[in-house]
Amino acid sequence: MKRKKAIIILICLFLLDLILVLTDNISFIDNNIYRFIISFKSDILTNIFKTISFLASTKVIIFFNVIIAIIVLINKKTNMLLITISSISSGVINNLIKYIIKRDRPFGIALVNETFYSFPSGHSMIAILFYGMIIYKIIEHDFKYKRILIAIISLYILLVGISRIYLGVHYASDVIGGYLLATSILLILTLVHEKYSKENRI
Numbered sequence: 001m002k003r004k005k006a007i008i009i010l011i012c013l014f015l016l017d018l019i020l021v022l023t024d025n026i027s028f029i030d031n032n033i034y035r036f037i038i039s040f041k042s043d044i045l046t047n048i049f050k051t052i053s054f055l056a057s058t059k060v061i062i063f064f065n066v067i068i069a070i071i072v073l074i075n076k077k078t079n080m081l082l083i084t085i086s087s088i089s090s091g092v093i094n095n096l097i098k099y100i101i102k103r104d105r106p107f108g109i110a111l112v113n114e115t116f117y118s119f120p121s122g123h124s125m126i127a128i129l130f131y132g133m134i135i136y137k138i139i140e141h142d143f144k145y146k147r148i149l150i151a152i153i154s155l156y157i158l159l160v161g162i163s164r165i166y167l168g169v170h171y172a173s174d175v176i177g178g179y180l181l182a183t184s185i186l187l188i189l190t191l192v193h194e195k196y197s198k199e200n201r202i
Contacts, residue, residue: 003187010184017177021103021119026173033172034106037165046111049163053112056123056160061087061130082193083133089185090129094122094178109168121170124178127160132186 020026054060065084072080095116103119131153138150161175 014180030171053163086129086133111167114169121174121178125182127157128182
């Protein structure tokens with residue numbers, strides 16, 4: 001029940017963010033967040049954020065999912081396919097919404113080349129739906145450095161969003177929208193997974 005309420009709240013917040021974007025009532029916040037983040041600009045930080053962003057790119061996520069597919073085929077660990085399903089849902093939903101909203105990316109400040117539209121941030125969504133689903137699977141197991149690993153992955157997810165703003169390819173509202181939407185999808189997927197698993201155990 002708590003997750004269902006959380007999903008409703010997250011979707012409502014996403015819709016609020018979307019309305020502010022469509023009505024151009026969030027540019028002041030976007031600009032100020034960008035100015036604050038970029039004030040720390042340095043060559044070292046730029047390279048760090050480029051690497052962080054790359055690890056949430058389509059090419060890397062596809063590579064990781066190929067590895068997951070191989071593991072599933074070899075060890076028959078079909079429960080790991082949930083991570084792949086999350087990745088696919090992220091790409092499909094993100095591209096669909098981008099095509100509908102058609103928000104242009106920030107102009108003249110990008111430190112990397114990007115194409116297609118801006119809202120919501122695809123990197124932010126995949127960070128939640130791929131790496132977030134990995135956290136979900138980690139929670140199911142007990143091992144010595146479990147909390148440390150979860151903390152590291154969580155920090156990385158946060159840094160992905162910051163990197164997209166720093167690199168000038170997304171507004172803060174794109175990142176926030178991506179996080180909100182992806183988290184709600186993640187919760188829906190975990191609920192469906194748990195319900196399906198429970199029904200098949202009966």
